[in-house]
Amino acid sequence: MLRTPNPTRPESIEQLLDSRLIAQISRLDLTSRKIFAGKLKGERRSKKRGESVEFADHRPYSTGDDLRHIDWNIYARLDMLFMKLFLEEEDLSLHIVLDCSESADCGEPNKFLFMQRLAMALGYIGLVNLNRVAVTTLGGAISSPAQAGEVSSEARRRGSSLPPSPPRAEGRGEGSPVPLASHAIRDLRGRRRTQDLSRFICALRPEGGSDFTEAAKRIALTRRGKGVMIVLSDFFMKEGYETGLRLLVGRGYDVFAMQIMSPQEIEPDITGDLRLRDVEDFDQAEVTITAPLLKKYKQTLAAYCGELREFCARREITNLSVRTDTPIETLILDYLRQRGLLR
């Protein structure tokens, strides 16, 4: 709830994920309720019949079919042309949307750190399974763009439909955080891109607010392929989360909305006559913390979370509320597997 006085800013993957956890999650893979078509042939079976070594079915030849796929043995026996169909293996896009607004930098344990670690863990799982991994932020800043690796920002890409620029050469001096509407790293695949991912995630600094609707619109427009989209946020958005989620859920993405809340947000531990200041928009609320008010707050929070859950259920979004004091191992190894994100 309260802004964390001196939040831990991880510098490397080792600080984000310890090696034991890495070892545990290396065995995991992303899963989806549907098999998605992808651009690169990966290790994932697609619903589409395609080029693969795994036989799927036969079908009668029709004009224009690839002659290479005619089953000549059948033709020899039956004197009829049949096409051999194979299961197409497709890769899966893992798109992690990370709330980098200042409100994330609150709570104890820190929500942003928790989201960083979760994003890193999920991204790592995606990378080792040769999925296409992308991370997009909502708001926030990059402490040193040079370290961030393959970064694209909305501002830079605005007005051009160029694909993400290749990873930049290192060696540019460290600059001050660059606040932007959103940052993104895309098209990472394979274990060797782990460092790029971790550099990007570590360079993120929560800052400013997040215009979720606007950011979701851009994400929806720019993402390619199909896959799993994981939104890590507290979803405490004054403008509302509905439009944004609605935009993200289209285009065949399987959306996970993970609501990250600090324990203090669930059980406030503040007392007295207070002037509460919103860290994002500096909105102020004068409250005298009383027992009825606290009771009301909890009711409001429960109602808010319930609305979110209901909204998600209606749109086949998997909603998951996570407290930041949940051990990340438990979250990944138990909860996410139960919810069908990982296997």
Next chain:
Amino acid sequence: MTFATPILAAIAAAITIPLLVLLYFLKLRRRDVEVSTTLLWKKAIQDLQANAPFQKLRNNILLLLQLLALILALFAIAQPESEGGGGSGQRLIILIDRSASMTALDAGDNGQTARLDDAKEQAMALISAMREPGPFDRGDDAADQAMVIAFDSTAEIVSQFTSDRSALRAAVQSIKATDSPSRLKEAFRLAQAQRPQRFVENEGLDTGPGFAFHLYSDGRLPDAEEALPGSQDQVAYHVIGSETAANIGITALRAERAYDQPSQLSIFVGVQSSDRQRRSVDCELAIDAQTVSVREITIPAATAPTAGEGDGRWTPGSGGVVFELDQPAGLVASITLRTGDDPAGDVLDVDNRGWLVVPPAKQTSVAVVTEGNFFIADALAGMPLARLDLFTPSEFQNAISDGRDAIYDVVLLDSWLPQVAPGRTLPAGRWLVLGEVPQGEHGLIDRGPGDSAQIIVASRAHPIMQGLTLDALTIVTSRTIDLPEASPASVIAETQYGPAIVELPGPDFRAVVVPFSIMETNWPFQASFVLFLARAIDYLDRDVAEARAASGDARQFRPGQVLADRLPLGAERVVVDPPGDAPEQNIVPASDGRVVFGPLKRTGLYRLRWTGPAGPVDAVSGDRVSRVYATNLLDQDESDVPAAPGIILASQELSASETQNEASVKRYWPYLLLGVLAVLMLEWYIYNRKVAV
């Protein structure tokens, strides 16, 4: 209900109430806290306000409670009281009668408490009802102050003016009953002396606000009409005791010896009864602790007052008894009234006993020193003398030298003077000198025989010459004498040539001198001669009698009096043994042997004991000499115990006031402060309930 300090409270209210409200409307200084989002909080607040229509009231209930507490506190500052006492305290003077009648056991609810205890209790109640100094009073002025005076025949300030109620209670508690009669006048005079004299400009001396006297007494105050309270003083008379109390007491006690039979002793006991019924009591006479006689006395009932006469009090009945004894020796007699077992029949105990110190029977012893003047011996033979001895001059000279003359009260010297040391006039003693002129330092001047003379002037006022005429006396050969200048001698009768009969006082002697020889006159043949001799011997003896009285009648005292006596020179280690359990007290006699002790507070026998020479009637036991003094109440007013429903002072008439008005000023501010505390605790509780996490 009134307020002692309403203005102060109003000022405080004018300041504090707007301040509190102002403070309440001022924005609370809130702690700034950065939170991740205010979204939920704002919703919660909106919901809370929407859901609680009495939210405003809920917020304000703390203000209301604080206002209530403040108002209570302001009321406390105003010091509400049950009864208006004005802005300043009273000055109370509590007069408590501690006289003998206050020991009567007829007071209190059960009718068997001592009056003094009841008076103390009522005075305590008054003290408890005194206005305390309020928390906002400056000094002692606003509080009631009281002074406690206990009085019997004298008045004593037991406690000076103070508002310290515990000190006052302790002072009241320390008052002890005495056996003295009551005298109210001195108590009032003592109280008036405490009045501060204040000088007010243009008005002169001002005595300030009047005192509120509270008199706790049974009204047995014979001098009440002389007591004069100030014009602004209020006097409340709290009557103590019952108006119908019955008491029988000794009010008169006297021992007398018959003139002609000195061994015949008569003891008169006067008894008074305030009972409205006729009473018979036994009167017991004990001599030296041995009961010798019991007589019954019947005392008539007290008589009702006649309307419109007197002070409306019943007149006690009185009776008496005489004990006849044959007791030549000195004795200590004690008289006890046996009034029966019913305590209500005789509420006062102190007047049931009396003591008498009776001196030994004694009559005048006369020695006549003459060469044979038979006239003198004949003239004295008819007098009731204890002893009459005839001496010749030489025999008497011998008697002086071996001290045998000391047994004679009066010595008649006929034409002879004993030999004395040069410069002295006469030896110590009482002398009637006929036909000689004592000369010397304190003596007379002898001018020798003169002519025939007659008494022309006689001092009729002199005890010797009262009713005696010497007109018929013819002196054939007179003797002319002169009084030295500055001589203390006084002339009783004069001839035309000068003093004829002279009284000559000396340092250790007294003499009546008739310088001419009676044989040279026609006096022996006249009746006036016998009368003169008898009167002169009586007169000279009276000095002795007075000295004897000092050892007899003068040993009777009343409570409140001071025991004063003269001990023989050389008395040492003098102690007084008071009656009862009181401890002995040492006293140091003055250089002339005078001892003073007192005032005597209790009735009974006081024994004075010393080591050294004894007086003629003192009891000697070993090397200790003792002398007994009797102290008796013998007061008709004190023994007339029924409480007086009203008393009359010099300036006003008082009737018994109701005791209810004592519970006058009740102060409510402590209760209000308790209320403040309760409200604050409630407010604290509510606040905690509201903020509890």
